[in-house]
Amino acid sequence: MTRAMTGGCQCGRIRYRAEVEPDKAYLCHCRMCQRATGGVSIAFVNAPQSAVRWETEPDWYASSPIAHRPFCSQCGTPLGFAFLDGDNIDLTVGSFDDPAPFRPSQNYATESMLTAWTDVRHLPGMTSAENAGVMDRWKAAGLEPPE
Template sequence: MTTRTLTGGCQCGRIRYTAQVDPAEAYLCHCKMCRRATGGVSVAYVNTPHDTVTWEREPDWYQSSAIAHRPFCAHCGTPLGFAFLEGGNLDITVGSFDDPTPFRPSKNYAVESMLTAWTDVRHLPGTTSGENDAVVKRWQAAGMEPPE
């Protein structure tokens, strides 16, 4: 296990954190509850003990089931993770890290709910954000460059 200290937070910047995680131990959850909670076809998490996460500002939490709750930002809606009500660990959404590139998936969870059509999309045509003129113009009109 190679632990690294990484930072992250929500889209609007209201919620920020520092976490000690092992990027080689990330995983994809395919359960229906996580799909609904994030709006994604799956969600990438990394699991770490609660005491290895330092919040600059405590996130908002909601109880998503009888056994779990989830941290998020009530201002921008960014899902930040998952935790059992009883337990010492927290799953942090990989997409909420400032630099998610070190993370590598090590397993799939809840494969009975996996949407297999979405597991490998490399064969589909793709475009970069910069190739979408309508979006680029909107960002430029707002005085900014398109985000990556």
């Protein structure tokens, strides 16, 4: 079932509204996405390009001869992926204002999956609030830490 959701980049210059199916998100593990994001994978949700309304047009990076990627040139936030000849676009789950409803339905490009990073539940964890150095820096800047 589709749902209207909003999102944008970290600095707020690029904003969008999209009709997406949160239960059909997926993780891409391909080397192109790893390099484009600096992460071990990227969470995407696919939508028709006609279901996405950009309030401010993003910048586009021609990441290969067959695809390009929307991003914000001001803050660097990666916003998605689209084939040049395609009707759909993948939007980054992390760029949505509320990514909590998204659920992964599959892995893609598993040949590049870094399996050591697929299940990290056994590792010790820490909340941002428990990191005194980070909290002190936000307070010194006269700000509250972001959520």
